[in-house]
Amino acid sequence: MAKNLIFHTFFTVCLLQNIAFLTNASNDDGRKTYIVYMGDLPEETPSLSLMDVHHNLLADAIGDETLARNSKIHTYGRSFNAFAARLLPHEVKLLSQKEGVVSVFPNKVQKPLTTRSWDFIGLPIDVRRNHRIESDLIIGLFDTGIWTESPSFDDKGFGPPPPKWKGKCDKAVNFTGCNNKVIGAQYFQIAKTLPRDATSPLDTEGHGTHTASTIAGVPVKGANLYGLATGTARGGVPSARIASYKVCWPDCQDIDILAAFDAAIADGVDIISASLGANSRIFFQDSVAVGSLHALKKGILTVCAAGNSGPDLSTVQNVAPWILTVGASTIDRKFQTDLQLGNGEKISSGIAINTYAPKKEFYPLTNGPHAQYVYGDFYFGNVSACEYGTLNETKVKGKILYCQEPGGDSVIKALGGVGTIMTNDQYIDTAFAAVGPGTYVSFSDGEKIDKYINSTRNPKVVIYKTRTVSIAAPSVASFSARGPQKITPQILKPDISAPGVGILAAYTKFATLSERAGDDRVVKYNVQSGTSMSCPHVAGAAAYVKSFHPTWSPSAIKSALMTTTKEIKIKPVERELAYGSGELNPTKALNPGLVYNNNIESYISFLCKQGYEDRQISILAGTKKYNCSTVRRAKGADGLNYPSIYLPLNNNESDVSAVFYRTVTNVGKGKSVYNAEVTLPRGLSIVVTPEVLKFSRVNQKKSFKVILKGKLLDNTSSLYLSGSLVWSNSKYSVKSPILLNYKTNF
Ligand SMILES: *[C@@H]1O[C@H](CO)[C@@H](O)[C@H](O)[C@H]1NC(C)=O
Ligand SMILES: *[C@@H]1O[C@H](CO)[C@@H](O)[C@H](O)[C@H]1NC(C)=O
Ligand SMILES: *[C@@H]1O[C@H](CO)[C@@H](O)[C@H](O)[C@H]1NC(C)=O
Ligand SMILES: *[C@@H]1O[C@H](CO)[C@@H](O)[C@H](O)[C@H]1NC(C)=O
Ligand SMILES: *[C@@H]1O[C@H](CO)[C@@H](O)[C@H](O)[C@H]1NC(C)=O
Ligand SMILES: *[C@@H]1O[C@H](CO)[C@@H](O)[C@H](O)[C@H]1NC(C)=O
Ligand SMILES: *[C@@H]1O[C@H](CO)[C@@H](O)[C@H](O)[C@H]1NC(C)=O
Numbered sequence: 001m002a003k004n005l006i007f008h009t010f011f012t013v014c015l016l017q018n019i020a021f022l023t024n025a026s027n028d029d030g031r032k033t034y035i036v037y038m039g040d041l042p043e044e045t046p047s048l049s050l051m052d053v054h055h056n057l058l059a060d061a062i063g064d065e066t067l068a069r070n071s072k073i074h075t076y077g078r079s080f081n082a083f084a085a086r087l088l089p090h091e092v093k094l095l096s097q098k099e100g101v102v103s104v105f106p107n108k109v110q111k112p113l114t115t116r117s118w119d120f121i122g123l124p125i126d127v128r129r130n131h132r133i134e135s136d137l138i139i140g141l142f143d144t145g146i147w148t149e150s151p152s153f154d155d156k157g158f159g160p161p162p163p164k165w166k167g168k169c170d171k172a173v174n175f176t177g178c179n180n181k182v183i184g185a186q187y188f189q190i191a192k193t194l195p196r197d198a199t200s201p202l203d204t205e206g207h208g209t210h211t212a213s214t215i216a217g218v219p220v221k222g223a224n225l226y227g228l229a230t231g232t233a234r235g236g237v238p239s240a241r242i243a244s245y246k247v248c249w250p251d252c253q254d255i256d257i258l259a260a261f262d263a264a265i266a267d268g269v270d271i272i273s274a275s276l277g278a279n280s281r282i283f284f285q286d287s288v289a290v291g292s293l294h295a296l297k298k299g300i301l302t303v304c305a306a307g308n309s310g311p312d313l314s315t316v317q318n319v320a321p322w323i324l325t326v327g328a329s330t331i332d333r334k335f336q337t338d339l340q341l342g343n344g345e346k347i348s349s350g351i352a353i354n355t356y357a358p359k360k361e362f363y364p365l366t367n368g369p370h371a372q373y374v375y376g377d378f379y380f381g382n383v384s385a386c387e388y389g390t391l392n393e394t395k396v397k398g399k400i401l402y403c404q405e406p407g408g409d410s411v412i413k414a415l416g417g418v419g420t421i422m423t424n425d426q427y428i429d430t431a432f433a434a435v436g437p438g439t440y441v442s443f444s445d446g447e448k449i450d451k452y453i454n455s456t457r458n459p460k461v462v463i464y465k466t467r468t469v470s471i472a473a474p475s476v477a478s479f480s481a482r483g484p485q486k487i488t489p490q491i492l493k494p495d496i497s498a499p500g501v502g503i504l505a506a507y508t509k510f511a512t513l514s515e516r517a518g519d520d521r522v523v524k525y526n527v528q529s530g531t532s533m534s535c536p537h538v539a540g541a542a543a544y545v546k547s548f549h550p551t552w553s554p555s556a557i558k559s560a561l562m563t564t565t566k567e568i569k570i571k572p573v574e575r576e577l578a579y580g581s582g583e584l585n586p587t588k589a590l591n592p593g594l595v596y597n598n599n600i601e602s603y604i605s606f607l608c609k610q611g612y613e614d615r616q617i618s619i620l621a622g623t624k625k626y627n628c629s630t631v632r633r634a635k636g637a638d639g640l641n642y643p644s645i646y647l648p649l650n651n652n653e654s655d656v657s658a659v660f661y662r663t664v665t666n667v668g669k670g671k672s673v674y675n676a677e678v679t680l681p682r683g684l685s686i687v688v689t690p691e692v693l694k695f696s697r698v699n700q701k702k703s704f705k706v707i708l709k710g711k712l713l714d715n716t717s718s719l720y721l722s723g724s725l726v727w728s729n730s731k732y733s734v735k736s737p738i739l740l741n742y743k744t745n746f
Contacts, residue, residue: 031071031086033107033191035255037290038081038100039619040297051075054083057101061087061094074190076258079265080294084190084255102619105285107191110252110278112144112207112532117214117499118236120331120473121537121566123544123586125219125232134239134547136162138183139215139539140269140300142260142276143208145201145246147508148175148182150209150524152217152233153242155181167243167267172200174510181218184243186263188256194249205250206511210528211275213506214536215543216240220506223525225513226355228335228466229504233525236540236586237547243269252276254287261291265298270546272302273539275532277317280487283607284616289320293620296322297600301554303539305531306494307481313574315481319493321640322603324542324558327481328500328534329474329568329583335431335502335527336469337439339421341365341452342460350439351424351431353527354466355513358437362460363418367402367453371395386411386420400437400461402449409434413518419463421449427478430501430529433514437463475570476578477501480531483577484648484741488610490638492576492646492739496562498541498584500534502527541586548590549667556667559595562643563734564588575720576739581644593668593732594693596643597701605634636661636705645725645738647708656684656740660706664727664734666695674727676704680738681721684710688725712742 036057046053054075059068076082084107087095096104118124135158146153158180167184169177178185185201203209216235223233245260247253257276264272272295274288283289292302304318306327318325337350342362368383373392381387386401386408397416401408409420419437423446432440441449453459477500485493507526512519538561545557552560565582572578600621607617608628618626634640637647637658647658666672672695676688687707695702706725719742727734 031088033073033084033255034087034092034104035082035084035107035258035287036095036104037102037284039102040622041077041079041081050077050081057095057098058085061091061098074255074259076262079262079298082258100619102616103284105254105281107254108278110254110257110276112205112248112250112252112276117331117503117537118234120499121584121586123236123541125234127587129239130547131239133550134237134543135159135241137237137240137271137543137547138162138165138243138269139237139240139543140243140245140264140267140272141208141212141215142245142247142257142272142274143211144205144248144250145187145203145208146182146185146212146242146244147203147209147510148178148185150213150506150508151220152213152235152506153179153181154218155179161241164268167263170201172202173197175200175202181242182244183241184267185246186244187246188259189249190255190259191253201244201246202510203246203508204510205248206507206515206526207248207250207275207532208244208246209508210505210526211273211532211536212242212244214503214533215273215540216242217506223504225353225504225523225525225527228353228355229333229468229502229527231504233504233506236537237543240543243267248276257287258291261287261295265295265300269300271539271543272300273536274302275305275535277305277307280317280319280485282487283320284612284620286320288318288323292320292323293603296554299554301542301557303535303542305535308479308530310480310482310578311478311572311574313482313577314484314486316483316485316493317481319485319487319491321488321491321606321642322554322598324496324538324561325494325580326531326535326538327494327497327579328477328479328529328531329497329579330429330471330477330501331499332470332473333502334469334471335466337466338464339439339441340462340464341449342456342458343452347441347445347449349442349445351428352439352466353431353433354437354439354463355433355521356437357465358462360462362462364399365402365453365459365461366395366399367450368404370453371399371401391415400463402446402453404446406432406440409436409438410516410518412436421461421463429475429478431466431527435514435516435518439463472570474499474568474583476568476572477529479529480578482574489648490646491640491642492580492644492737494580495558495644496538496565496581496584497568497579498534498537500531501529503529503533538584541584541589544586545589553597553599555598556595556665559597559643560589560592563594563596563736564592565735573718573720575722576644576646576737577720577741581735581737591668591732592734594664594674594727594734595667596641596662597665598641601632602641605632606640609634609639644736645706646741647739648741649712654712656708656710656712658708661703662706663701663703664693666698666700666702668732670697671695672729674729674732674734677726677728678723680723681740683712684708684721684740686723686725686738693727708738708740
């Protein structure tokens, strides 16, 4: 039950609104929205416009000109070739077989998944920068829009947008417009499920403003949330420009996400950051996988959140190998919210953002069962959890309630209670804001409080204002989604971890602190948690690397970030399946020494090996006719030059024998020698050939193979056996994790 907490905190509003959206959108003609995806734009100017081509295809499949015109929703044609239409099942089938169509996939709904954090990962405010190039970088954010009036987006000192910028700024009521910091703001609401005056690039959720300022906010001194987490709020690349693409309302639909890719690639963004996700789908049916591959072809790296459904296994999202997938780690700061009971006992397991200082020494305390609304014989809701409709207002007014689940706080506030103590055993590392004074304690402390209430004549309690406490870090956030991934299981995902717990960043004045009913606190800076918050840290670091190496490919930047990570100190049982290569380390990523490059050809060989059809690959790849039996065969256990090494083993396999082929490119000193250093779990052997790599010039490539051999011990207690390969010399160390996942059952 506590699993819903993330959902509560981030998405209560979303859910409610989404029901409304779907009701508005539903038509009873049986048609559903699909994306008909046709790969690259035609190279030569075709005789017919894309719109006509799409219309003819559609009219052919539907068999009626007018119906075809009415069922078409959108034409994508700035960066790739696709259209969205409302279709019946047999029309979907017809269209999928048409010449030129890669795939026809249903439109699905996705979810939008910092003071201290940049310092914590070692990017201090006075770090060495390449301001001239940094200020020409444009970061595209796919999110809930932006509130440009935030002090974090002040454009003082910024010149006009770089000449390559071809984007725009949509106009709308209540939206102040763009400036030289936020140079673009567009919204995408293709399905037109909202009233027209609600469509605007304005951020009414806070999420998009928070992520944008984490990437590229200018330094704002003394930012805080009611005195909490005070410091200088700033982004990773404060000189870079922001282009906001509003695709989440707050749910994000594939048709809008694809439209944002279509626009952003043509507009000239340098990095795309997308803190949103849905259950993984095969790449040809996944708007983020499709859009990001087109971005990659234009030299744009897409960074995505891994998802918030951890710690369960196989929850990781956005798993295409050309995406940089980011998990969430903790920083060295915890938001502790203490209690004291009337008997003097102090309780310190409370984690919450409680912005209220108590006005009295103590408040009367009670629990659900003692404040029950007695309906007579029939039962209505769970009173211990303080569910709506179970409590007697007279018995709640003026009191603090103990409720056995998160979520009771709205009810207590509405009934005139002064505060809520809830339990939360699952997300003990993540602080949420209650509606009104409140905190979340451990289950055992909850029991203690309940006992005290039951056994005391006038139970009393006080909830103190939150204070920050130093903790050991980093660890992986409990909510951060875990591998193994299901689409291309040989590739380790997430790729990397970055701070995503308790992050202070800019917020919109059009949302309340907790985004929950009954909250009236409007704040300029807010503390939020999620892989949505870690994603912009990595996108910011990617931009930082690009500002020193403007010509590096997306995969080179990705490799640089992955091979230079810091160790996750507090390791979860799932090891690399939780944190990937480790904790982001931006300054070291500037000088990785060697990089694992992949280009579009490598990904195509990989897709061939994965069994994608020739026809689909050809069209996705552009005009070339790919034939998987003639392209360079992807070799080895994973078939890709990936910066990490992962070997999933079946239930019945104990003999390990696998070969991985890799090629590194020298981006460090011209003349250099690297030695292979390996660590491996007991019982296994690793051979790297050659074990010395000698380079004589920059950009020189060297290939090697990694051979894993051995027998897993019957008594192996861990399902996750990790090791590493490090290419090192006196100046550089280029680290790849090696993970064997024992007894996976795909
Ligand atoms: C504009 O903002 C005002 C004040 O916040 C609000 O009352 C109004 O509904 C908003 N209008 C639109 C179209 O969003
Ligand atoms: C609600 O509480 C008041 C005060 O204790 C009591 O008089 C009333 O009967 C209660 N009503 C119900 C329906 O429980
Ligand atoms: C009420 O919720 C609590 C906390 O989740 C749970 O332990 C209890 O079983 C629930 N009671 C009923 C009757 O469902
Ligand atoms: C407190 O009393 C309520 C209702 O009488 C009961 O449901 C609950 O289990 C008790 N709590 C403890 C910890 O004994
Ligand atoms: C792909 O190449 C193989 C080997 O050259 C050939 O037999 C096959 O017909 C080709 N397939 C297509 C679709 O061209
Ligand atoms: C081992 O398990 C896999 C998948 O569970 C199965 O395909 C394979 O046949 C099994 N091999 C043996 C030797 O039992
Ligand atoms: C596991 O088995 C190996 C070989 O059979 C043995 O050397 C080792 O001590 C065992 N480890 C444990 C923890 O029992």
